[in-house]
Amino acid sequence: MAQNKIRVLIAKPGLDGHDRGAKVLAQALRDAGMEVIYTGLRRTPDQIVSAAIQEDVQVVGLSSLSGAHNNLFQKVANLLQEKGYEDVLLIGGGIIPEKDRKQLEKAGFDRIFSPGTSTEDIVEYIKDKVNE
Amino acid sequence: MSKQASHLARGIIQGKEKALAKGLTMVENRNDGYRELLDEIYSEVKNCPIWGLTGAPGVGKSTITNYLVDSLAKSGERIGVIAVDPTSPFSGGAILGDRVRMMDLAGKEGIFIRSMASRGALGGLSPAIMDAVSLYQAFGVDRILVETVGVGQSETDIVALADTVTVIMMPGTGDDVQTIKAGLLEIGNIFVVNKADLQGAETLTGLLQSMLSSKNSPDDWAPPVLKLIASTGQNLDKLLGEMHRHQDFLKKSNQREEKEKMRNEMALKMHLQARFQDLFLGPLLGTSEWEQAVKSIGRRERSPAYWAEKMITGSD
Incomplete structure (x- = not known):
């Protein structure tokens, strides 16, 4: 009997020590029946992409509150593409201004969530996209 | 025959990381073709030492695994890690957090880490974990480390899976009765008292030593008890030494074949x-x-x- 589960990698790239948001989201996704691999703080784009590949996740979620999102998020998106993983659902969140959100969504991100988004909305979004 | 299964099987045997990752998902999910996949790689499965680490959440399993994998990889070995965390019985979801302590290993040549949820298996291991071991062995690793959450009272599967079982404990998690009833005493080949700078480490070490010495050990292996502080690296090299020593012991006493048979029966x-x-x-x-x-x-x-x-x- 098949027992498919949505597997998600939640990662904190760069020098950013704030992971309350990432952990709250990880718990919400777990409560929605997903398997969440959390990387911990201060990871490089290389480490994140390597983990995503070995763990064979369908979703990669990045969180940044440090302001370095443009650079770091972009690197993760590029690396995933380079390695042939552009079919991964790539999402982000944190303190990210609207113009940067739009920019990142043009540059390979499926969605950047803004502060104040409810965890239910993120759960629904992931379920819809993965089951598409 | 499923085309995807054959494709993955070929990739795994050729040592392709992406094929291994996808193959692991296939067996874990029990998706169509997983039996063909397992069957097709099976003639390429090469035995290698399997080391199990078990203990309650927070005792330091991942920190210790991180050190062991790093040292072994530095000596040129290819290592496969399976890190098991519990599935929530309520939602069916899981948070797999072992990579938090192992992230330095991510992306390093010759190291493959897979986090797996227990998915409701009793005794700590699901059949998919046995199958994951086979995939690693067909992929071609020199050693496999399996890290499982030991709730302490139903951790018996790990004995059938691993050649060498290291039980990790820390001071302050219960009295001597907890230690006796835990059942962990029977399954360990090596015992570790981690966080040995905390109060109670001496007492726990003494207790373990006295209990282990009163136990009949039919196989001539007296399980050592090691005190260490994984976060500072203290005595981790000794642990690695003891694990190698146990591996040699199994070889000399011809117990590897026995272990192998036990593993096959279990699968x-x-x-x-x-x-x-x-x-x-x-x-x-x-x-x-x-x-x-x-x-x-x-x-x-x-x-x-x-x-x-x-x-x-x-x-x-």
């Missing part, structure tokens, strides 16, 4: 159990006979034991 049993469940239990759930039985049990007419027998044999 066969787990697959049979899963099939029995699919074939026999699955179709019964929700049938009218099922509903009738549940009602009858509720009214205290007949016992669950009676109904189970009746459903299987069809007679009273």
Whole structure:
């Protein structure tokens, strides 16, 4: 009997020590029946992409509150593409201004969530996209 | 024959990381083709030492695994890691956090780490974990490390899976009765008291030593008890040394074959159990006979034991 589960990698790239948001989201996704691999703080784009590949996740979620999102998020998106993983659902969140959100969504991100988004909305979004 | 399974099998045997990652997902999810995949790689499975690490959450398993993998990889070995965390019985989801302590290993040549959820398996290991070991062995690793959450009282599967079992404890998690009843004493080949700078480390070490010495050890291996502080690296090299020593011991005493046989039997049993469940239990759930039985049990007419027998044999 098949027992498919949505597997998600939640990662904190760069020098950013704030992971309350990432952990709250990880718990919400777990409560929605997903398997969440959390990387911990201060990871490089290389480490994140390597983990995503070995763990064979369908979703990669990045969180940044440090302001370095443009650079770091972009690197993760590029690396995933380079390695042939552009079919991964790539999402982000944190303190990210609207113009940067739009920019990142043009540059390979499926969605950047803004502060104040409810965890239910993120759960629904992931379920819809993965089951598409 | 599933085309995807053959494709993955070939990739795994050729040592392709992406194929291994996808293959692991296929066996873990029990997706179409997983049996073909396992069967096709099976002739390429090469035995290698399997080291198990178990202990309660927070005792330091991942920090210790991180050190061991790093040291072994530096000596040129290719290492496969399986890190198991519990599935929530309520939501079916899981948070797999072992990579938090192992992230320095991510992306390093020759190291493959896979986090797996227990997915409701009793005894800590699901059949998929046995199958993951086979995939690693066909992929071609020199050693496999399996890290499992030991709740302490039902961790027996790891004995069948691993050649060398290291049980990790820390001070302050209960009295001596907890240590005796835990059942961990019987499964460990090596015992570790981590966080040895905390109060109570001496007491726990002494307790373990006295209990282990009073235990008959039929196989001439006296399990050592090591005190260490994984976060600072203190005595981790000694642990690695003891693990190698146990591996040599198994080889010299011809116990590796025995372990291998035990592992094969366990894998066969787990697959049979899963099939029995699919074939026999699955179709019964929700049938009218099922509903009738549940009602009858509720009214205290007949016992669950009676109904189970009746459903299987069809007679009273």
